[in-house]
Amino acid sequence: MKLRVRFAETDQMGIAHHSSYVIWLEAARVEWLRERGISYRDIEQSGISLAVTNVTVDYLRSALFDDELTVQVQLVTAKSRLFAFHYEVIRASDGVTLATAGTTHVSVNTQGKPIRLPQQWLEPLNKYLNQVPSTSS
Amino acid sequence: MKLRVRFAETDQMGIAHHSSYVIWLEAARVEWLRERGISYRDIEQSGISLAVTNVTVDYLRSALFDDELTVQVQLVTAKSRLFAFHYEVIRASDGVTLATAGTTHVSVNTQGKPIRLPQQWLEPLNKYLNQVPSTSS
Amino acid sequence: MKLRVRFAETDQMGIAHHSSYVIWLEAARVEWLRERGISYRDIEQSGISLAVTNVTVDYLRSALFDDELTVQVQLVTAKSRLFAFHYEVIRASDGVTLATAGTTHVSVNTQGKPIRLPQQWLEPLNKYLNQVPSTSS
Amino acid sequence: MKLRVRFAETDQMGIAHHSSYVIWLEAARVEWLRERGISYRDIEQSGISLAVTNVTVDYLRSALFDDELTVQVQLVTAKSRLFAFHYEVIRASDGVTLATAGTTHVSVNTQGKPIRLPQQWLEPLNKYLNQVPSTSS
Numbered sequence: 001m002k003l004r005v006r007f008a009e010t011d012q013m014g015i016a017h018h019s020s021y022v023i024w025l026e027a028a029r030v031e032w033l034r035e036r037g038i039s040y041r042d043i044e045q046s047g048i049s050l051a052v053t054n055v056t057v058d059y060l061r062s063a064l065f066d067d068e069l070t071v072q073v074q075l076v077t078a079k080s081r082l083f084a085f086h087y088e089v090i091r092a093s094d095g096v097t098l099a100t101a102g103t104t105h106v107s108v109n110t111q112g113k114p115i116r117l118p119q120q121w122l123e124p125l126n127k128y129l130n131q132v133p134s135t136s137s
Numbered sequence: 138m139k140l141r142v143r144f145a146e147t148d149q150m151g152i153a154h155h156s157s158y159v160i161w162l163e164a165a166r167v168e169w170l171r172e173r174g175i176s177y178r179d180i181e182q183s184g185i186s187l188a189v190t191n192v193t194v195d196y197l198r199s200a201l202f203d204d205e206l207t208v209q210v211q212l213v214t215a216k217s218r219l220f221a222f223h224y225e226v227i228r229a230s231d232g233v234t235l236a237t238a239g240t241t242h243v244s245v246n247t248q249g250k251p252i253r254l255p256q257q258w259l260e261p262l263n264k265y266l267n268q269v270p271s272t273s274s
Numbered sequence: 275m276k277l278r279v280r281f282a283e284t285d286q287m288g289i290a291h292h293s294s295y296v297i298w299l300e301a302a303r304v305e306w307l308r309e310r311g312i313s314y315r316d317i318e319q320s321g322i323s324l325a326v327t328n329v330t331v332d333y334l335r336s337a338l339f340d341d342e343l344t345v346q347v348q349l350v351t352a353k354s355r356l357f358a359f360h361y362e363v364i365r366a367s368d369g370v371t372l373a374t375a376g377t378t379h380v381s382v383n384t385q386g387k388p389i390r391l392p393q394q395w396l397e398p399l400n401k402y403l404n405q406v407p408s409t410s411s
Numbered sequence: 412m413k414l415r416v417r418f419a420e421t422d423q424m425g426i427a428h429h430s431s432y433v434i435w436l437e438a439a440r441v442e443w444l445r446e447r448g449i450s451y452r453d454i455e456q457s458g459i460s461l462a463v464t465n466v467t468v469d470y471l472r473s474a475l476f477d478d479e480l481t482v483q484v485q486l487v488t489a490k491s492r493l494f495a496f497h498y499e500v501i502r503a504s505d506g507v508t509l510a511t512a513g514t515t516h517v518s519v520n521t522q523g524k525p526i527r528l529p530q531q532w533l534e535p536l537n538k539y540l541n542q543v544p545s546t547s548s
Binding site: 004006007008022023026027030039040041044064065066 | 278280281282296297300301304313314315318338339340
């Protein structure tokens with residue numbers, strides 16, 4: 001999943017603000033699902049959300065305005081109630097890793113109560129468990 | 138309504154990003170309602186939203202990180218289906234106006250269809266129509 | 275310029291928050307410049323910014339999470355000190371216009387003082403003045 | 412440090428988006444410094460930034476639009492090149508912890524190179540190391 005650092009995402013240090021990465025991870029996660037035939041929009045419309053329970057980001061180098069970034073996504077846990085993704089945020093121009101990150105999720109219903117993710121979504125997810133991201137992604 | 142410019146709200150020009158003002162206007166609007174005994178949270182929970190149909194901001198001077206700002210709010214139109222607010226974003230330290238702005242709104246139901254705002258909310262709003270903001274607010 | 279509505283850009287009304295459009299306009303403006311061989315990053319690095327002096331957005335219909343949007347950009351004023359763009363935010367799936375918008379800008383130096391935009395940037399800009407966006411853009 | 416969840420900070424799950432917490436931590440950190448006589452604005456103007464190298468947030472319960480939150484800040488590491496803060500995001504109405512978090516920082520110059528934090532800032536910081544946040548803060 002590729003994106004460009006938006007001007008609005010920079011701060012007065014002249015770099016992308018660290019909170020922007022959290023938004024990019026989410027956008028990359030949604031795109032990763034889409035590429036595997038899973039629409040997060042459909043999941044949401046079925047009344048289920050993958051609520052975020054933890055976010056961890058390690059910032060190694062700064063991203064600058066207009067940098068093109070690749071976010072590599074790897075599903076590292078896929079249980080009926082618990083999911084975890086690992087990410088690398090890579091500068092497209094030279095392949096340097098700018099940040100690594102992880103998120104964990106629980107599936108919840110519209111009231112926010114944890115529920116088991118229906119097989120309909122769980123099965124396809126399991127297929128991609130621990131799949132190493134291709135360098136082209 | 139007072140707020141401080143957050144670091145995340147700055148951009149690499151070293152000033153508050155112009156999109157931040159739109160968020161401040163909304164926060165000030167909610168606070169303006171609250172001070173008048175109208176909870177926007179309650180309006181939302183009753184299934185009604187004041188959807189924004191227009192935003193206009195004139196940027197006169199920059200706001201800087203950590204500047205304390207006052208947002209003055211004036212209700213300039215309050216009909217059953219149409220509302221408009223006028224705003225001044227003022228630097229608290231010296232009273233200089235950094236931006237003026239206006240928003241218009243329609244009341245919509247949860248399906249996004251325009252509806253008449255119930256008297257319960259319309260009446261108190263009308264009381265404050267065109268009330269000049271006090272300099273202390 | 276195409277983009278997808280990010281989950282983080284939605285609000286509890288279930289639609290893209292109105293402040294998100296202001297950020298999309300900027301991203302589209304930067305992309306519009308890039309497609310015409312003008313790097314806003316280079317302009318910034320030369321010590322010049324195109325500071326926003328006005329933003330106006332008319333919201334016609336809601337954008338939803340994961341909607342693919344096209345932002346059409348038209349340069350409508352290009353003087354040495356004043357620029358203006360017009361925008362249409364279009365839902366890619368059916369071509370419906372969700373919002374129209376305008377921004378005006380002045381060129382400023384790193385101290386925020388208005389300056390004339392150097393010919394180096396002004397000339398190429400003038401070439402694209404009032405050019406109607408192609409339907410494919 | 413108290414704040415209110417802004418409408419723009421919610422998402423279509425009807426809760427505050429998880430990226431908003433990262434911005435609140437920063438605002439709380441700046442406020443924590445200010446309350447101790449240390450202006451982050453002055454640090455920045457002296458050419459030094461406390462660049463974020465890690466953010467970790469554990470989300471325990473959701474924050475809702477208009478919730479009043481208290482962010483408690485504790486400085487847990489203060490070396491010449493490395494700082495770490497711990498946070499609790501607490502719902503003001505009932506004292507329930509919604510999230511715990513940690514950030515680590517290095518002091519960098521305007522070129523982004525790690526530098527030792529001058530004694531001028533380091534000494535006052537050390538005074539507050541591991542100070543337990545008062546329940547009233």
